[in-house]
Amino acid sequence: MLKSKRLTSKRGITLPKDLCEYVGLSGGEAVDITAQSDGSVIIRKHTPVCRFCGDRSSAQTYHGIDICPSCADKLRNEVIK
Ligand SMILES: [Zn+2]
Structure with a gap:
């Protein structure tokens, strides 16, 4: 699933509801954000x-x-x- 979003002026982002449901993320849930050397940013459930x-x-x-x-x-x- 690929979605395109624009960051807010303060670099915030709201993840699309259908994408969150697809991966089982709920509002208020903690996530881990990892920056990759190739410029990718990975957001996954907090472990x-x-x-x-x-x-x-x-x-x-x-x-x-x-x-x-x-x-x-x-x-x-x-x-x-
Ligand atoms: Zn330890």
Whole structure:
């Protein structure tokens, strides 16, 4: 699905409703925006990324902080001595 849109004067964009429904995005949902070296911009559903090591496969959000089980263990060991 290809759609053409013009950015607002403040570089904002509203994603077309049918495109959002096609990929399962809802209003108010968090997204990740990635700039590519070829000039492409990719917008996809937000996935938690561990704040400490960058892991994307198992990170979860806890009180607003994305953290993976491995770093959570290390953090636990630092906090509980
Ligand atoms: Zn981690």
